[in-house]
Amino acid sequence: MHGGKTMSSKSFFFAGGGTGGHIYPAVAIAEQIVKLQSDSKIHFFVSNRNIDAHILSKTNFEYTQLSAKGFSPKPLKMLDFCLCFFKSCRTAKTIIAESKKEAVVIGIGGFVAAPVCFAAHRLKVPVVLLNTDSVPGKANRLIGRWADEILVQFENTAKYFAKAKAAISVVGCPLRSGFANPQPGKAIEQLGLDENKRILLITGASSGAENINTAICSMLDKLDAFAHNWQIVHLTGLDNLKNVQEKYADVRIKHTVLGYFDDMPNLLAAADLVVGRSGAVSVAEYVTAETPSICIPYPYHKDRHQYLNAERLVEAGAAVIVDDSPLAFGGVSPKGGNEKERSDRLWRELEMLMRDDKKRQQMAEACRRIAKKDAAGKIAEKLLKIRG
DSSP states (O other), X not given: OOSOXXXXXXXXXXXXXXXXXXXXXXXXXXXXXXXXOTTOEEEEEEOSSHHHHHHXXXXXXXXXXXXXXXXXXXXXXXXHHHHHHHHHHHHHHHHHHTTGGGEEEEEOSSTTHHHHHHHHXXXXXXXXXXEOSSSOOHHHHHHTTTOSEEEEXXXXXXXXXXXXXXXXXXXXXXXXXXXXXXXXXXXXXXXXXXXXXXXXXXXXXXTOOHHHHHHHHTTHHHHGGGTTTEEEEEEOOGXXXXXXXXXXXXXXXXXXXESOOSOHXXXXXXXXXXXXXXXXXXXXXXXXXXXXXXXXXXXXXXXXXXXXXXXXXXXXXXXXXXXXXXXXXXXXXXXXXXXXXXXXXXXXXXXXXXXXXXXXXXXXXXXXXXXXXXXXXXXXXXXXXXXX
């Protein structure tokens, strides 16, 4: 991109970030692009959140962090949003213009994607939107107006882009290459797990989930009843690690408590049951790893897209849903009520599935039926065909 570029090479700009759920699918596609056409140039436009740099620093891909911010209707925040939007747009436009004739821009979700895709649209560079959530967010709905092609994970998502002029394809969710041929034994060895015990994996995705941590920690004494044939791997999120580790101090069941773990393909493949959020990438990973899941959707999105993501798995028989709300895990209700009953919701599902080998096997088979394991490769092929 910055010198040494042959006329035959293409430049692919991935725009988005803020969570691992945005970055990981893009990295998966980028890896496949380079595998198919080694002289392709890859560049990421991402947010200035730590998770973006953490993931990309472990790759060979160049990236530029932008100061874009999410939209807010409040006057001062709206002014800040507009200033950051156009500043990010100018930065992206300058970099993309260097490779304009061979460039393709791929929006991958998050507030950073919008100014970059707008810059590409103004430059008349092809824009492809990847939307992995069941319901598109505000940024993706906006980008849909500028996109030449829209790629979605779920068939029901297409209706949200009914006014878009772009072609829409159902491609699944691109996952890291490790999911194509996982080696569960590696995760077991790396984490010092007992290969003769089943694995309960608790995860709040890349940033952790405090509500899930609290819920699991409240039932550790009950989980001790499974100490003879189960073990726990609990990924807390880096900010919550110390607090959760303290809760496990006197727990009998074998456990490994970590803030973060990079090798999710092998760990999920090793797990017998996972409890976690239901972001678009998370549900795709559960299914691809053929791991039965208890999905606890993030409750504070107005469009409830994590709940709708999880519903696709429930419909297939691959997962169950436990609601997360201020009340679900023993929070204080303004109207009173039985808090213990609410906090028991997760335990009822968890105990049932930990005891029922046959049910978990049926859920794993359901995962196998609906998994789209070659999404990254198919998307890469599609992108390489754009403009030549």
